[in-house]
Amino acid sequence: MTKNDFDAIQITRRIREDLYEQIKNKTLAERIAFYHEKAQAFHRQLGISIPISVTSGQEAVRTNEPEAGSQEPLP
Numbered sequence: 001m002t003k004n005d006f007d008a009i010q011i012t013r014r015i016r017e018d019l020y021e022q023i024k025n026k027t028l029a030e031r032i033a034f035y036h037e038k039a040q041a042f043h044r045q046l047g048i049s050i051p052i053s054v055t056s057g058q059e060a061v062r063t064n065e066p067e068a069g070s071q072e073p074l075p
Contacts, residue, residue: 022034
């Protein structure tokens with residue numbers, strides 16, 4: 001058996017600690033905007049477009065729902 005140099009738990013903890021440091025002093029609205037920006041950057045990297053509307057003080061909602069007016073909050 002060979003030793004695996006990949007430690008998923010350590011990597012996960014490091015990612016969580018880094019994210020915590022980035023958002024620990026942000027308000028809820030700032031945290032939503034932070035994650036929205038990160039998601040949009042990732043979507044651009046993948047070459048896809050997912051329209052999402054975020055208004056300060058409100059929850060993010062999907063804007064491309066199949067039925068008009070049936071916007072549900074994002075998880």
